[in-house]
Structures are given as C-alpha cells and as structure tokens.
Amino acid sequence: MVEELGDSIQVITTYFIGRHLPVKPMAMSIEPASSGFGLTVSAREDGSLRVAYVQISANQVARTEELVESTLLIDVDHDGKAVGIEILAPVRMDEILGLAERLDVSQREAFKNFIAGSVPPALVTT
Secondary structure, three states, rough: OOEEEOOEEEEEEEEEOOOOOOOOOOOEEEEOOOOOOEEEEOOOOOOOOOEEEEEEOOOOOOEEEEEEEEEEEEEEEOOOOOEEEEEOEEHHHHHHHHHHOOOOOOHHHHHHHHHOOOOOOHHHHH
C-alpha cells in the first residue's frame, strides 16, 4: 500500500519475509524528496522494531561490512562508497553519525540532519 503525505513524504506499507528473522514484519518507508536519502523501518507483528535501513545511494551493493557486531552494518559499492546502513539493534547516535565521514563531503551535513530527525528512537541509545 502506498500513501502520499504531501509533496515530500511517501509511506509504503508491505509484508515480506525478513532476511534476519523468519517472521512477517511490517515495513514502512519514508523518503523525504529533498534529502536524497531513504529510510525503511521494519517491525515485528507485535509492533516492536526489528530493523532500520538508511539508503544513501542507488548504487549496487558489492559487500556488507559489520561496524558494530550484530548491530550496525554498512553496505558499500565496488568503489567502497556507502550505499546503505542497516541498524539491527539499539546503537549509539554518535556511531551512526560517524558514518558521515564515509560519504562524499557534499552529503555529510544532509546525512547528519536526516539521521538526527529520522532514525526511530527505539534504535538509538545515548
């Protein structure tokens, strides 16, 4: 199901089999048009958050690096540029924001603003 919420936000709700847990979570995507970033949040059927994925680019993923064991992963393309970030469990905000250093200089400030305003509080610790 796709809902348009004004000019800048699109919400997509769907059911799928997650790659980390064999449950049917609900997913919600929010894509502010001006940032160039996308956010997909998946929840278990009981409503608890399961994973958040921040899409940074549309490049093809070449490999995934584990930055914080079983918690924070980064997908990179063949040139080592960030494609997306997967948050599997609560992680410190500074660890997420530190990933800005792996982005093009022109994306860093927008990325920090997007993360600060978009990542679900249930997946961030202090």
